[in-house]
Amino acid sequence: MPSYRIPSDDRVRDSLVRILSTRPMVDSQRRLKQLVEKDLKGDEKYRVGEPRLRHLAIESGLVDLEIRCRDTEEMRSLIKCPVCGARLKKVRNMTVYGGTVTLGYRCERCKYWTGLKRRVPTRYIFTRRS
Numbered sequence: 001m002p003s004y005r006i007p008s009d010d011r012v013r014d015s016l017v018r019i020l021s022t023r024p025m026v027d028s029q030r031r032l033k034q035l036v037e038k039d040l041k042g043d044e045k046y047r048v049g050e051p052r053l054r055h056l057a058i059e060s061g062l063v064d065l066e067i068r069c070r071d072t073e074e075m076r077s078l079i080k081c082p083v084c085g086a087r088l089k090k091v092r093n094m095t096v097y098g099g100t101v102t103l104g105y106r107c108e109r110c111k112y113w114t115g116l117k118r119r120v121p122t123r124y125i126f127t128r129r130s
């Protein structure tokens with residue numbers, strides 16, 4: 001059975017710097033994972049989970065993230081951002097009766113947004129921040 005090591009946050013960030021220095025854009029999360037694992041590979045093999053890699057990439061400030069989503073019919077309230085884990089802000093509108101109505105949610109950290117019908121992320125595009 002092959003054994004894999006889990007790289008530290010610092011090693012993943014260093015790897016992201018190297019990868020982004022040679023290409024301005026990586027057009028999927030799976031591709032980014034492959035690139036990082038290949039970059040870290042030496043005598044030992046490394047594994048990095050895709051959600052963890054995405055969180056580290058967002059926190060690093062190295063990339064601008066484009067989030068592609070598909071629409072669903074699912075209506076469910078959201079607290080945490082499904083992309084980066086930050087707390088979501090409600091998007092509200094005033095009603096004619098002076099109250100407010102929730103229209104959806106948005107994330108101030110990664111720019112994910114959704115209406116009450118949930119938008120589910122399907123693809124991430126990582127672009128080097130200039």
Ligand SMILES: [Zn+2]
Nearest residue numbers: 081084107110
């Ligand atoms: Zn977010």
